[in-house]
Amino acid sequence: NAGVTQTPKFRILKIGQSMTLQCTQDMNHNYMYWYRQDPGMGLKLIYYSVGAGITDKGEVPNGYNVSRSTTEDFPLRLELAAPSQTSVYFCAARGAGSEQFFGPGTRLTVL
């Protein structure tokens, strides 16, 4: 079991470019989450999903979009990248228990 995988590991974007951060889990968990972690800070929830076809906004959704067409995949889309979106992005999945399993993160820089 790979758990939660994220690609890419690192990415540099220019202002105004778009990209999709990929997240895949092989645990068959219904709940998935996207967080961002700014330097010296904790994690803030961007979007979450409770199952295929169901997503909702978290604390900091502006500038992002998500989709959940399958249980396994929960991609995060950045449209019109801005320097304020420079951060480390974590995807997580949760099953019936309370623990969230995190992916290794994607470090994004917007210049």
Added chain:
Amino acid sequence: AQKITQTQPGMFVQEKEAVTLDCTYDTSDQSYGLFWYKQPSSGEMIFLIYQGSYDEQNATEGRYSLNFQKARKSANLVISASQLGDSAMYFCAMRDSGGYQKVTFGIGTKLQVIP
């Protein structure tokens, strides 16, 4: 709204000593859960320990224990017999009582273990 407060930006501890990392929380929910995660310099988030609000016993996982004081709304992490590999950022977090169980994180405490 839920809030997690970690007031210690950095802590030092001698190897083999015990250390307590502080965490206080604020919630109006009766049912909630508290977590601690470790983030080493490599960046991954590692789950350490979980305490449910109705659990009567303090949670323990190996060298980690969670000192849960419900009336004081505190959920301190105690690491016994510190090891050099314990040097990392430590985050306290709380899940809400909703079905989606959204989690709110504190800003973290950086622990450094001194040989």
